[in-house]
Amino acid sequence: MSADSSASIPLPDYEVEQYFPREYLDESPEEIARLRKRYGYVRTYFKRHPSGHRDLQRWLNQTRVGTTYDRYLTQSVTLSLITAAIGALVGVALTFVLAQAGALAAASSPVNFGVANGVLAALAPYKAFIVGGILALLFGGLFGAGTYYARYYIPKSRAKMRGRSIDILLPHAIIYMYALSHGGMSFLEVIRSMADASDYGEVSHEFELIARDMELFGNDLFTALRNSRNLTPSMNFEQFLDDLLSVLDSGGDVTAFLDRESSTYLEEARDEQEDFIETLSMLSEVFVAAFVAAPLLLIVTLMVISFLGGNTLVQLYALNYLIFPLGMALFLLLIDVLSSPYTQDTVETEHDVTVLQEIRTVITDFVGVMRREIQRAREARWSDEKLASDGGYVDARLDDYRRANVVYDLRTLIGDPMDIMRRQPYLSAVITVPIALAAPVAAVALGLATPTVDAMLANPYNTTVWLVVVPFGIVTIPLMVFHELRIRRERTLERRFPDTLNLLSSANQMGISLVEALALVSRWSSGALADELRALRNDIRWNHDAHAALMAFATRLKVPQLSRVVRLIASGGQTSGDLSRVLSVAAEDTRNRYKLEKSRRRAMGSYIAIVVIGYFVYLFVILMLGASYLGPLAEMSTPQAGAAGQELPMGISAVPLANFHLVFFHSALIQAVGSGLLAGKLADNSALSGLKYALGLAALALVAFALV
Numbered sequence: 001m002s003a004d005s006s007a008s009i010p011l012p013d014y015e016v017e018q019y020f021p022r023e024y025l026d027e028s029p030e031e032i033a034r035l036r037k038r039y040g041y042v043r044t045y046f047k048r049h050p051s052g053h054r055d056l057q058r059w060l061n062q063t064r065v066g067t068t069y070d071r072y073l074t075q076s077v078t079l080s081l082i083t084a085a086i087g088a089l090v091g092v093a094l095t096f097v098l099a100q101a102g103a104l105a106a107a108s109s110p111v112n113f114g115v116a117n118g119v120l121a122a123l124a125p126y127k128a129f130i131v132g133g134i135l136a137l138l139f140g141g142l143f144g145a146g147t148y149y150a151r152y153y154i155p156k157s158r159a160k161m162r163g164r165s166i167d168i169l170l171p172h173a174i175i176y177m178y179a180l181s182h183g184g185m186s187f188l189e190v191i192r193s194m195a196d197a198s199d200y201g202e203v204s205h206e207f208e209l210i211a212r213d214m215e216l217f218g219n220d221l222f223t224a225l226r227n228s229r230n231l232t233p234s235m236n237f238e239q240f241l242d243d244l245l246s247v248l249d250s251g252g253d254v255t256a257f258l259d260r261e262s263s264t265y266l267e268e269a270r271d272e273q274e275d276f277i278e279t280l281s282m283l284s285e286v287f288v289a290a291f292v293a294a295p296l297l298l299i300v301t302l303m304v305i306s307f308l309g310g311n312t313l314v315q316l317y318a319l320n321y322l323i324f325p326l327g328m329a330l331f332l333l334l335i336d337v338l339s340s341p342y343t344q345d346t347v348e349t350e351h352d353v354t355v356l357q358e359i360r361t362v363i364t365d366f367v368g369v370m371r372r373e374i375q376r377a378r379e380a381r382w383s384d385e386k387l388a389s390d391g392g393y394v395d396a397r398l399d400d401y402r403r404a405n406v407v408y409d410l411r412t413l414i415g416d417p418m419d420i421m422r423r424q425p426y427l428s429a430v431i432t433v434p435i436a437l438a439a440p441v442a443a444v445a446l447g448l449a450t451p452t453v454d455a456m457l458a459n460p461y462n463t464t465v466w467l468v469v470v471p472f473g474i475v476t477i478p479l480m481v482f483h484e485l486r487i488r489r490e491r492t493l494e495r496r497f498p499d500t501l502n503l504l505s506s507a508n509q510m511g512i513s514l515v516e517a518l519a520l521v522s523r524w525s526s527g528a529l530a531d532e533l534r535a536l537r538n539d540i541r542w543n544h545d546a547h548a549a550l551m552a553f554a555t556r557l558k559v560p561q562l563s564r565v566v567r568l569i570a571s572g573g574q575t576s577g578d579l580s581r582v583l584s585v586a587a588e589d590t591r592n593r594y595k596l597e598k599s600r601r602r603a604m605g606s607y608i609a610i611v612v613i614g615y616f617v618y619l620f621v622i623l624m625l626g627a628s629y630l631g632p633l634a635e636m637s638t639p640q641a642g643a644a645g646q647e648l649p650m651g652i653s654a655v656p657l658a659n660f661h662l663v664f665f666h667s668a669l670i671q672a673v674g675s676g677l678l679a680g681k682l683a684d685n686s687a688l689s690g691l692k693y694a695l696g697l698a699a700l701a702l703v704a705f706a707l708v
Contacts, residue, residue, distance in 0.1 A: 087143030
């Protein structure tokens with residue numbers, strides 16, 4: 001058993017039998033032969049030894065993989081054999097490369113075997129085959145074992161990630177349940193509504209399991225809650241279900257219980273976020289040490305080795321163009337994986353219609369109408385079939401109506417491309433990428449840059465700017481602008497929305513109807529929120545359906561956190577006559593979300609400063625190395641200096657100064673982009689938010705190298 005399992009309370013025997021595989025007591029040859037015939041040798045082995053894999057089965061259950069441990073491990077063995085074969089091929093390929101490079105010619109045994117040296121001498125002609133076999137076994141074993149153990153512990157990692165996601169969303173889900181329960185909805189209906197509320201992510205999936213147990217398997221409420229309690233990966237959710245079972249068993253007030261629990265688990269979510277912020281702070285310091293200090297140390301070391309006559313260009317290029325960029329990308333991926341449980345409440349939900357879905361729908365409808373037009377023209381020209389009694393008049397009018405609607409939708413969609421790009425910044429690449437690809441071609445055609453290695457070494461600044469920096473800026477600047485516009489709109493709405501809900505609640509308590517309250521608040525508000533509130537008021541007044549109007553309002557907001565709150569109001573308003581209380585609960589939930597996000601951004605401000613200052617140090621050292629060392633060395637290496645009788649130090653004439661200048665300049669730009677993206681990931685958990693930092697740091701590097 002793992003440490004996590006041993007620390008928890010042991011499950012009763014009947015629950016062990018329910019959730020985990022049982023031992024095969026019949027070990028007769030006939031039974032083993034039957035199992036091997038049905039499942040194969042590998043799976044039969046795992047099925048006969050389940051006691052060592054109960055943790056794995058529990059992790060698989062907690063991640064909702066929907067498979068048994070024996071099937072999963074059999075697949076792992078298959079994949080391990082495949083990767084082992086790939087590793088063996090890598091070992092053989094590496095042996096071939098070493099043999100071609102002559103590295104195996106001087107290879108000898110590191111141990112003196114005495115009398116066995118004669119045997120080794122006899123095997124010397126087969127040295128390549130022996131080394132190839134050893135490397136094939138080594139790489140094959142590493143690849144195969146790594147694949148097997150990685151797959152074995154991946155479910156554990158995923159279960160922990162699900163647990164964190166549940167912990168973060170649980171207080172908001174409890175508030176949603178409280179609003180429904182306060183409105184008079186029975187607890188069974190609350191569970192079914194919670195199961196259908198996909199806005200609450202993994203918490204909704206947990207309640208979906210409870211609803212499935214009751215509706216599909218016929219279990220009672222207490223059994224379904226215990227089943228979910230035993231399988232959830234979240235300790236907080238497990239404790240919540242334990243307390244809920246106690247309240248239900250004693251006949252207590254569930255509504256009051258949910259009201260108390262929401263504040264309790266909100267504090268748990270705050271503590272969880274503080275731990276996450278500490279993790280991010282540690283990672284920011286690791287980034288500065290690994291990708292600022294380490295590159296400087298390695299570059300200086302390679303430069304000194306080059307001064308002493310060594311050839312370090314391959315290592316220098318590998319570090320600057322492969323190892324450190326790849327390391328930065330993996331580091332950002334690590335932060336993204338660690339941050340994913342804390343961003344589940346900021347992703348789009350299935351209720352939200354994205355720009356891509358709108359574009360796909362309009363294009364599909366347009367293609368369908370054009371196909372129908374072609375069919376009509378073909379029938380009118382060549383068809384011999386008789387028309388309907390109306391002469392095809394009704395069909396023609398229907399086709400004209402559909403065509404008019406599609407044309408209107410298409411004009412509306414493409415009539416304001418700026419709005420589309422504000423809603424989905426990535427779509428700006430449709431315009432900017434072709435321009436970015438054409439920019440280097442235009443620069444070469446106009447003679448501004450030459451796309452050759454010699455030109456890059458002779459004039460690295462000019463060549464890099466025209467061939468790399470300008471295309472990069474063409475793509476990233478519009479992407480940054482549209483992303484920042486969207487983020488600014490979302491933050492404005494998040495900041496103003498709680499006060500708006502409080503005003504609506506106060507107006508409703510004074511007897512003012514929702515429509516009139518919306519009119520009052522829209523006059524007090526400004527900007528996009530006021531426009532949306534006026535549209536909501538008109539929708540309710542004209543269509544007399546508050547629920548449908550609120551759901552449409554939630555979709556138009558395009559801010560997932562606020563959309564969930566509006567849907568909470570819509571669902572609570574359907575079951576409760578006390579709308580003011582539902583509005584107050586929604587306002588408190590929105591304010592709590594905003595405070596959590598704001599506290600995270602405030603706490604990470606100092607660590608963003610650490611990353612930016614770390615880049616300043618890196619840029620300063622690189623500039624000083626170029627100006628104080630490479631510049632004087634270049635003057636010493638000129639023909640005039642040699643003709644004057646100056647004796648150059650050892651190895652100076654062979655130092656590739658142009659290559660070092662190129663690597664220094666490119667490393668500053670690569671570090672600018674990597675540090676900027678990390679700063680955005682720390683600040684807003686979005687790499688797009690780091691584009692402004694990346695562009696600013698890159699511009700600083702360009703100015704610095706232009707002046708030095």
